[in-house]
Amino acid sequence: MIALDTSALIAIVKNEATAKACAAVLEIPNRRLLLSAGTLLELKIVALQKKCTEELSRLVTSLNFEIIDLTASRAEVAAAAYQRFGKGIHPASLNFGDCFSYATAKEFDCPLLYVGDDFARTDVRSALAAA
Template structure:
C-alpha cells in the first residue's frame, strides 16, 4: 500500500521531470490510497491549472482507494500540522499536505510525493529521488 500526495499526481499531469518515475512507482504498487482531503486538494489544484478533468481520469484510471476522513484521521491530520506544519517546523506542511501525511501515518505505509517538504518529516518515503536515476 502506498499513500499518494497531490504533488505526485500533478507531476504526471504537468509532465514534470519526475513524472516517469512517479508513474513507475504507481504502476509497481500493490495498492494505492488517497485521503479524501488530499483528493479535494488535488482536484482544486488541478482545476486551477486547467487539468481538472485529467486529474479525475488519472485517479479513476489508477484505481486509487479514496479513504474518508474519520475522527482518528482528523486527529492524525491535526497532529501532523502541530508537529510538521508551516511556521512550526522546517518541513512546513500545509493543510492539504497533512491529509497525505496523516493517511500514511495511520496506514503505516510509504507516501508518494514530489518535492522536499515530506522529506523533512518522519514519514516513510515512496518518493522518486533525482539522485536515484
C-alpha cells in the same frame, strides 16, 4: 501499499521532471493505493488552479485507488501533523492538504508518494525511495 499526495499526481498530469518516476511507482502490480478524501479535495482544487482537470480525471479514472474517509481520529492525526510539521512551525512547512497525506501514510504505516522537499523533512517514508 502506498499513500498518495497531491504533488505526485499533479507532477504526472503536468509532466513535471518527476512524472515518470511517480508513474512507475503507481504501475507496480498488486499495489494498494491509498488516497485520503482530504487529499482528493486538495487534488481537485489544485487541478482547477493549474488548468488540468481533464488530465487529472483521466488519471484518477485509470488508477484503482482506495479513498480513505476522514474520520474524527484521522482528523486528530492530521491536526497533530500540522502541529508538529506545519507552516511556520517546522522547516517541512506542511500545508492543510499535506496533513491528510501524512496522516494516511502514518495510519497505514506505508510510504508516501510525493515530490518536493516538504515531506522529506518529516518522518514519513518516501515511495520513490522505496521503489
